[in-house]
Amino acid sequence: MTSENPYQPPNSNVDKQKNAKYVQCPYCNNRAMSAMGKFMLGPARSVKCQSCAKRVSVSWASMIPIVVGMAAYIVMKPFIEPKYILLALVPVVVLVFIIHYYFIKIVGREKTSSK
Ligand SMILES: [Zn+2]
16 A cells, blocks of 8 residues: 555645635635625625634625525416425526525625825
8 A cells, every 4th residue: 555645635625625615815814704694695795704803705696596486486486386386496596506605705895096
C-alpha cells in the first residue's frame, strides 16, 4: 500500500466543501449567515454579517429562482388536485433552494461613503 492516493482531492477542495456549508461574507470572507438565512434574505433586505457586522445582502438575481418557482406553481396548479398541491410544490421548492444556494451571490451593502 502506498501513501499516495491519486483519487484523493487536494486539500483546497476539501476546504471549499467545508466552506460551502455557510455563506461567505464579501468583506471578511468568514461566515456571514447560514444557507437558510441567505435563502430567507431578499435583495431589498440586508443583514449584518455574523463575523464582521457589515451589511450584506443578495443580488437582484436572487429573485429569478423564486419567480421561476412561482411560475411553476401557477402552471401546475390547474392540473393538480388541491390536496396534492403542497406535495407537488416540494420538488419546486427544493429546486429553487438549490438554484438559490449555488448560483446566487452574496453582495456587500455597506455604504462606503458613511465613515
Ligand atoms: Zn463579514
